Amino acid sequence: MAALMEKAMRIIAVFHKTDGARYISHLDLQRAMQRALRRSHLPVKYTAGFNPHQVMSFATALSLGATSCAEVVDIAMTEPVAEEEFYQQLAPQLPPSLALVEAHAVEGNYPSLTSLLAAADYEINLHLNSLLCKDELDSKLKLLWEAPLLAIKKTKAGPKEIDLRPMVLALRIDSAKPEGNGTRVNLFLRCVNTSAGALNPDLLISCLFEKLQMQGEYDVRRTALWANQKGTAPLWNARKEGSHEA
Amino acid sequence: MNTYEAVEQLLRDVEKPARYSGGEMNAVIKDPAAVDVRFCMCFPDVYEVGMSHLGTKIIYALLNGRADCWCERCCAPWVDMEKAMRDAGVPLFSLESRTPLREFDLLGFTLQYEMSYTNILNMLDLSGIPLRSSDRGEGMPFVCCGGPCACNPEPLAPFADFFMIGDGEEVLCEMADVYKKWKQSGESRDAFLRAVAQLEGVYVPKFYEPQYNADGTFSLMKVEEGFPKRISRRIVKDFNNAFSMESMIVPYMSIVHDRIMLELFRGCTRGCRFCQAGFIYRPVRERRKERLVELAKKLVDSTGYEEISLSSLSSGDYSCLGDLISTLLEEFRRERVSLSLPSLRIDSFVKDYAEEIQSVRKSGLTFAPEAGTQRLRDVINKGVTEEDLIRSVTDAFQSGWSGVKLYFMIGLPTETDEDLDGIADLAAKVRSAYFSVPKDQRAKGLRITVSASSFVPKPCTPFQYCPQNTIEELERKQRYLRDKLRQVKGVEFNYHSPNLSSLEAPFARGDRKMADVLEAAWRKGCRFDSWNDCFHYDLWLEAFAECGVDRAFYAYRQRDPSEKWPWSHIDMHVREEYLLSEYNKATVARCTRDCRKGCNGCFDGESYANYCRISQN
Numbered sequence: 001m002a003a004l005m006e007k008a009m010r011i012i013a014v015f016h017k018t019d020g021a022r023y024i025s026h027l028d029l030q031r032a033m034q035r036a037l038r039r040s041h042l043p044v045k046y047t048a049g050f051n052p053h054q055v056m057s058f059a060t061a062l063s064l065g066a067t068s069c070a071e072v073v074d075i076a077m078t079e080p081v082a083e084e085e086f087y088q089q090l091a092p093q094l095p096p097s098l099a100l101v102e103a104h105a106v107e108g109n110y111p112s113l114t115s116l117l118a119a120a121d122y123e124i125n126l127h128l129n130s131l132l133c134k135d136e137l138d139s140k141l142k143l144l145w146e147a148p149l150l151a152i153k154k155t156k157a158g159p160k161e162i163d164l165r166p167m168v169l170a171l172r173i174d175s176a177k178p179e180g181n182g183t184r185v186n187l188f189l190r191c192v193n194t195s196a197g198a199l200n201p202d203l204l205i206s207c208l209f210e211k212l213q214m215q216g217e218y219d220v221r222r223t224a225l226w227a228n229q230k231g232t233a234p235l236w237n238a239r240k241e242g243s244h245e246a
Numbered sequence: 247m248n249t250y251e252a253v254e255q256l257l258r259d260v261e262k263p264a265r266y267s268g269g270e271m272n273a274v275i276k277d278p279a280a281v282d283v284r285f286c287m288c289f290p291d292v293y294e295v296g297m298s299h300l301g302t303k304i305i306y307a308l309l310n311g312r313a314d315c316w317c318e319r320c321c322a323p324w325v326d327m328e329k330a331m332r333d334a335g336v337p338l339f340s341l342e343s344r345t346p347l348r349e350f351d352l353l354g355f356t357l358q359y360e361m362s363y364t365n366i367l368n369m370l371d372l373s374g375i376p377l378r379s380s381d382r383g384e385g386m387p388f389v390c391c392g393g394p395c396a397c398n399p400e401p402l403a404p405f406a407d408f409f410m411i412g413d414g415e416e417v418l419c420e421m422a423d424v425y426k427k428w429k430q431s432g433e434s435r436d437a438f439l440r441a442v443a444q445l446e447g448v449y450v451p452k453f454y455e456p457q458y459n460a461d462g463t464f465s466l467m468k469v470e471e472g473f474p475k476r477i478s479r480r481i482v483k484d485f486n487n488a489f490s491m492e493s494m495i496v497p498y499m500s501i502v503h504d505r506i507m508l509e510l511f512r513g514c515t516r517g518c519r520f521c522q523a524g525f526i527y528r529p530v531r532e533r534r535k536e537r538l539v540e541l542a543k544k545l546v547d548s549t550g551y552e553e554i555s556l557s558s559l560s561s562g563d564y565s566c567l568g569d570l571i572s573t574l575l576e577e578f579r580r581e582r583v584s585l586s587l588p589s590l591r592i593d594s595f596v597k598d599y600a601e602e603i604q605s606v607r608k609s610g611l612t613f614a615p616e617a618g619t620q621r622l623r624d625v626i627n628k629g630v631t632e633e634d635l636i637r638s639v640t641d642a643f644q645s646g647w648s649g650v651k652l653y654f655m656i657g658l659p660t661e662t663d664e665d666l667d668g669i670a671d672l673a674a675k676v677r678s679a680y681f682s683v684p685k686d687q688r689a690k691g692l693r694i695t696v697s698a699s700s701f702v703p704k705p706c707t708p709f710q711y712c713p714q715n716t717i718e719e720l721e722r723k724q725r726y727l728r729d730k731l732r733q734v735k736g737v738e739f740n741y742h743s744p745n746l747s748s749l750e751a752p753f754a755r756g757d758r759k760m761a762d763v764l765e766a767a768w769r770k771g772c773r774f775d776s777w778n779d780c781f782h783y784d785l786w787l788e789a790f791a792e793c794g795v796d797r798a799f800y801a802y803r804q805r806d807p808s809e810k811w812p813w814s815h816i817d818m819h820v821r822e823e824y825l826l827s828e829y830n831k832a833t834v835a836r837c838t839r840d841c842r843k844g845c846n847g848c849f850d851g852e853s854y855a856n857y858c859r860i861s862q863n
Contacts (some may be wrong), residue, residue, distance in 0.1 A: 019269050020267045020268050020270065023257060023267045024264050024498040028499050028500065031500070032496070035496055035549065035551060035552070037545070038548060038611045039549070051724030052582045065257075067256060093271075095271045097269045156467050157720035217258075
């Protein structure tokens with residue numbers, strides 16, 4: 001948590017989305033955050049116009065059903081607010097399922113979250129319906145990566161076939177243990193997530209299931225959002241070394 | 247797998263899982279071991295509807311305000327969730343702790359509309375609780391009901407262990423006290439029902455046995471020794487000092503009324519003869535402006551809502567509305583909280599308010615003349631004139647609105663085709679009013695929507711004696727009106743099949759025999775009847791036929807004033823003679839004044855008149 005300054009007109013907040021909140025849409029989340037901010041009495045900036053709303057922007061949406069311990073939102077203030085003050089006032093106003101984790105003050109001219117966002121990390125907890133050990137899974141994945149990993153992505157222009165491999169920055173099997181008649185697998189995924197394009201973990205998993213002819217249930221948890229693909233620069237400190245790599 | 251995890255599994259595949267996931271802001275979590283009474287407030291419709299209901303919010307805050315009580319919530323699961331639950335064997339559960347409903351002490355259902363009754367049976371069944379009170383054994387929760395439809399509890403009598411009639415604020419706490427005492431005593435289920443039946447406003451149907459005449463009409467209620475002959479509706483007398491909620495749940499998902507509801511007053515002084523709420527919530531009881539501002543502040547602080555609805559049956563009638571609006575707008579300027587008025591009457595629509603209240607602008611304006619001619623508006627005692635309407639819509643058009651909705655009822659007592667012509671005529675005059683505003687002063691794109699719903703005679707109103715129009719007649723009137731309105735350019739006509747209203751009527755004024763029809767319809771698969779895509783009219787007809795119950799007997803029969811009502815043991819405090827005199831005045835199109843202008847003597851004398859400020863002046 002690298003504080004850039006004491007007080008600022010913009011605060012980048014990190015919060016959880018778990019339990020009761022995992023099934024709420026992005027629009028519902030925006031509304032919940034707006035109401036929490038109103039309860040907090042923080043000097044939040046409003047847009048002008050007939051239907052004033054708070055000036056806030058989320059780094060990226062989370063797919064319905066996924067949980068997260070690293071959602072990020074940028075909130076504008078009408079007067080400088082200290083990180084500590086922001087945290088103290090907002091934290092009690094958020095339900096446990098949207099718990100506030102950190103608050104980072106940034107300068108007024110700091111780039112927008114959407115322009116900075118480069119990658120997202122996920123933990124995927126899978127229960128496969130078949131018995132497989134970690135080595136078997138590793139080699140199956142390796143083999144799969146030798147050819148384009150084609151999946152149908154729904155776009156505004158209609159369904160489109162894309163190769164998922166360039167979107168996957170890292171995919172690692174952390175563990176695979178037998179459980180019941182199947183296998184409990186923990187995956188780590190780092191993938192591209194920019195305003196121009198992002199990999200939805202659900203798409204990757206369903207593609208992997210199909211190619212490997214496997215079935216199972218899984219939970220997705222987002223664990224980080226990054227300003228660089230290496231996963232070293234947090235969104236509130238994008239100038240950190242290595243953040244602007246090619 | 248416990249219920250929590252089992253539900254979690256189901257949520258992966260159902261539509262709108264946020265309906266069932268709970269965990270909203272201000273939801274109350276308590277330690278079950280630390281409370282004496284676990285109450286589940288049940289709303290027999292989907293979450294979005296249930297969470298919009300003011301009464302549910304009040305009861306939730308009231309009961310959770312007690313340290314010895316934990317009130318949770320449950321709404322009817324939508325059909326996809328019901329199927330998933332039945333397939334997986336998951337019982338109906340509360341939103342807060344996902345505790346199966348059958349483990350609660352008490353389940354409280356609110357009766358807001360008759361066509362939600364099948365959902366009550368479905369919710370009991372999904373909980374594994376026997377539908378009928380007589381089949382519930384020791385250790386089962388008590389099922390209680392309240393709300394406006396409880397003024398005729400008979401169609402639900404066999405299913406409910408008890409009813410609470412009238413305002414819930416006081417009786418619920420007394421009931422909880424009786425429950426707590428009974429639980430400590432370790433006595434039988436029957437002992438609790440005997441004890442709770444002694445509370446004012448509580449009706450325990452098992453001690454009341456309806457008797458019928460040979461022609462099937464109700465004759466009298468055989469009351470077991472020691473129980474009140476009449477159950478007296480509870481009324482909160484001092485609305486300023488009575489319990490008021492200061493916090494409410496803020497759902498994540500968008501709900502029907504997603505805003506703070508600030509209850510300006512309870513009751514209504516207008517006396518529209520078709521309106522049940524106008525009679526069963528008497529007398530009018532206003533909250534002081536200062537109290538309302540104080541409550542509004544607390545509610546904004548605790549919810550963060552961006553909008554406050556100034557709620558009541560007729561908010562334009564609030565004594566110091568202008569003052570209240572400007573104080574609230576000033577108070578919440580920084581937080582950008584907007585105000586809305588949900589129930590404006592034509593004659594109280596004031597341009598000044600409308601301009602200050604932005605959210606009115608979003609939705610367009612709705613006016614409810616209810617009937618097309620002055621004669622019929624006098625019959626129903628609506629008390630507004632064509633001039634009122636034209637003045638109000640002209641004001642609206644001048645203030646920049648271009649869309650208005652006009653709400654009417656068809657099938658009202660004494661209605662003729664001339665009254666339908668009057669609806670088309672009014673729509674045409676509204677159109678002319680728009681064009682009377684100079685082009686550079688009005689907004690573009692005139693939209694006039696005419697909605698016509700089918701009238702259902704309700705108990706405890708002056709029209710309780712009236713037959714409902716048959717389906718054929720209502721359909722003919724709809725066609726007639728549709729053709730008439732086609733001749734008015736730019737008018738959209740909305741109407742619904744009268745089939746649903748034709749079922750509402752026998753439940754509204756039905757007796758205990760309707761319970762069998764309800765159960766039969768539910769067994770055939772009826773639920774969510776007020777939702778078009780779930781309504782199975784054919785199954786309802788089968789249910790009536792199988793139970794040998796004639797709908798026409800309840801819906802289409804003119805009731806003689808000498809006939810006894812199946813709900814006559816429920817005392818709503820408005821005198822029967824008053825309702826009859828109002829009915830007689832209706833038949834000759836004579837109006838009754840708004841009782842703010844002078845008492846009309848509706849109350850039953852000694853005991854309750856002193857609840858009414860107006861009757862004392």
